Amino acid sequence: QKEVEQDPGPLSVPEGAIVSLNCTYSNSAFQYFMWYRQYSRKGPELLMYTYSSGNKEDGRFTAQVDKSSKYISLFIRDSQPSDSATYLCAMSPYGNNRLAFGKGNQVVVIP
């Protein structure tokens, strides 16, 4: 079993829809959870960073962590064509070092 599982998609949604992405993991030591956005031919950029269980909101983006279920989610409200990208989840026991990444979810927002 891989440490981090993320269904690679792709996911196509109409503009304005809610995008829901998730990852599961097997390592109970993971405490830090991140979502990165990667545009085509670019490096990943950090979107959301959460510690332990709970919710975090930043504008149209909400990250949720459920450590009891080993499950994390990212929601994008009022999706825009500029949100079209690959979204990677990442996690670590020790903060932002030695991250374990998911495969990434390709999202396409159709105008």
Add this chain to the structure above:
Amino acid sequence: DAMVIQNPRYQVTQFGKPVTLSCSQTLNHNVMYWYQQKSSQAPKLLFHYYDKDFNNEADTPDNFQSRRPNTSFCFLDIRSPGLGDAAMYLCATSSGDPEETQYFGPGTRLLVL
């Protein structure tokens, strides 16, 4: 702007011909990472430097080496590239503070003929 720069953006090499990829940073970060990302795959950490301390991942092939001559620069050397080494190579940096993010460069796409 402070950033992570990777050169070249695209590299074509021949099977077995050594190749070096370059990463530089203006963030003055202590930690520099090299990841390999194949198509539709998760980035895979190859190794990282904390200052001059080199940390190799257990499953990184010996074919991959790295050098960090100073704080700003880090190089990835592939001694004898095989067809399976064709991938995007990502460099990232961080301050070492676990609360701080990793900053990624744009990547170098390597093609092996």
